[in-house]
Amino acid sequence: MTKAPLALTLGDPAGIGPELTVSAWEILKNTEHCFFWLGDPTLLDGVIPTQLISAPEEAAGVFATALPVLPIYCPVTIVPGQPTPSNAPAVIESIRKAVELALTGSASGVVTNPIAKHILAESGFPHPGHTEFLAQLCSVSGQEIMMLASPELRVVPVSIHVSLQNAIHSLTAERIITVTRIANKALTQDFGLKNPKLAIAGLNPHAGESGLMGHEEHSIIIPAINALKEEGIDAQGPYPPDTMFAAHARTQYDAAICMYHDQGLIPLKTLDMTQGVNITLGLPIVRTSPDHGTAFDIAQPLSAPSKKADARSLVAAIRTASKMAHNRKEKAL
Numbered sequence: 001m002t003k004a005p006l007a008l009t010l011g012d013p014a015g016i017g018p019e020l021t022v023s024a025w026e027i028l029k030n031t032e033h034c035f036f037w038l039g040d041p042t043l044l045d046g047v048i049p050t051q052l053i054s055a056p057e058e059a060a061g062v063f064a065t066a067l068p069v070l071p072i073y074c075p076v077t078i079v080p081g082q083p084t085p086s087n088a089p090a091v092i093e094s095i096r097k098a099v100e101l102a103l104t105g106s107a108s109g110v111v112t113n114p115i116a117k118h119i120l121a122e123s124g125f126p127h128p129g130h131t132e133f134l135a136q137l138c139s140v141s142g143q144e145i146m147m148l149a150s151p152e153l154r155v156v157p158v159s160i161h162v163s164l165q166n167a168i169h170s171l172t173a174e175r176i177i178t179v180t181r182i183a184n185k186a187l188t189q190d191f192g193l194k195n196p197k198l199a200i201a202g203l204n205p206h207a208g209e210s211g212l213m214g215h216e217e218h219s220i221i222i223p224a225i226n227a228l229k230e231e232g233i234d235a236q237g238p239y240p241p242d243t244m245f246a247a248h249a250r251t252q253y254d255a256a257i258c259m260y261h262d263q264g265l266i267p268l269k270t271l272d273m274t275q276g277v278n279i280t281l282g283l284p285i286v287r288t289s290p291d292h293g294t295a296f297d298i299a300q301p302l303s304a305p306s307k308k309a310d311a312r313s314l315v316a317a318i319r320t321a322s323k324m325a326h327n328r329k330e331k332a333l
C-alpha cells in the first residue's frame with residue numbers, strides 16, 4: 001500500500017512560505033516524498049504547474065508533473081513582506097484542515113510553513129505558536145513537546161513559548177521527567193535509536209557550581225535525573241550549559257534536554273540554520289516544520305528573477321516527516 005501524502009500548510013502568505021513551497025516541489029517532485037499544499041493557488045499562477053485536488057488521495061498521481069493544491073483562498077491581496085491579520089483565517093484554516101486530514105490518515109503527516117505569531121495574535125488567535133494549536137486540535141494540550149533536530153544537534157526545551165521568567169518559575173522535576181520520557185520514546189520510535197543518550201542541561205551558570213550560583217540543579221534537576229535513571233532512561237547531567245554544546249561534548253549524547261527555549265535554540269540555529277527541523281512530539285500525528293521563521297525582510301513576488309529564500313530547512317522538514325511516518329507505519333504493522 002502506498003503511503004499517504006504529506007500535508008504542507010500555507011504559512012503566512014506574505015512571508016517566504018510560497019517561495020519555499022515552489023522550491024521544495026521543484027527539488028522533491030521526482031522523489032517518494034509526495035506532498036500537497038493547502039494554500040492559495042492564485043499565488044502560484046504562471047510560476048510552476050499546479051493541479052487543484054479535492055482530496056489527498058489525488059496527490060500522488062500528479063506530484064511528478066504539478067504541485068497538488070487543496071485550495072484555501074486568502075481573503076486579501078498578498079503583498080510580500082507586508083503581512084496582514086486579514087489573511088489569518090486562511091492561515092489558520094490551512095493548519096486546521098491539515099491536522100484533520102492527518103488525524104483521519106488521509107495525510108501521513110503535517111509540515112507547516114512559517115507563521116508570524118504576532119500577526120495571528122492581532123486577529124485574535126489565542127495560541128503562542130503552531131505547537132500549542134496543534135496540541136489543541138489533537139486534543140492533547142499540555143503534552144506537546146518541541147524538538148529541533150539538525151545533523152549537528154538535537155535539542156528539546158522543557159518549556160516552549162513563555163517568557164524567561166515564567167520558564168524558570170514553571171520548572172519542575174515532573175515537567176523535566178515528562179519531557180524527557182516523550183523525547184526518549186520519540187528517539188526510539190521515530191528515529192530508530194536504541195537506548196538514546198539524553199544530556200540534561202543545568203539551569204544556572206556552571207550548572208549551579210554546587211549551589212553557589214543557584215539551587216535548581218539540586219532541588220529540581222538532579223531529582224528528575226535520578227527518577228529517569230530508575231525508569232531505565234539513559235539521562236545524564238546536569239551539564240553546564242556553556243560547555244555542553246561544544247563539538248566534543250555533542251558526540252556524547254543523542255539529544256540535549258534544555259531548561260528553556262533559547263538555551264537549546266541558540267546553539268542549534270547558530271550551528272546550522274539551513275538544515276534544522278522543528279518537530280512536535282507528543283502528538284498522535286507527525287508534524288515538522290523548518291526551524292526558521294517567515295523572513296518578511298526577504299519575501300518577494302514569485303515572479304522575481306532569482307530566489308532569495310533557502311529551502312533546505314523546509315526540504316529537510318518534508319524528508320524528516322516522511323521518514324517519521326514511514327517508521328511509525330512499520331512499527332504499527
Ligand SMILES: NC(=O)C1=CN([C@@H]2O[C@H](COP(=O)(O)OP(=O)(O)OC[C@H]3O[C@@H](n4cnc5c(N)ncnc54)[C@H](O)[C@@H]3O)[C@@H](O)[C@H]2O)C=CC1
Pocket residue numbers: 016113114115116117118130278289290291292293294295296297298308309310311313
Ligand atoms: N515555525 C514557525 O512558524 C516559526 C515562525 N517564526 C516567526 O517568524 C517571524 C520572524 O521571525 P524572525 O525572528 O525574524 O526569524 P526569521 O527566521 O524569520 O528570520 C531571521 C533572519 O534569517 C533570515 N532567514 C530566515 N529564513 C531564511 C531562509 N529560509 N532563507 C534565507 N534567509 C532566511 C531572514 O531573512 C532574517 O534575516 C516571527 O513572527 C516568528 O514568530 C519564527 C520561527 C519559527
Ligand SMILES: NCC(=O)COP(=O)(O)O
Pocket residue numbers: 128129130131132265278289
Ligand atoms: N522557535 C521555534 C518556533 O517559534 C516555532 O514555533 P511553532 O510555530 O512551531 O510552535
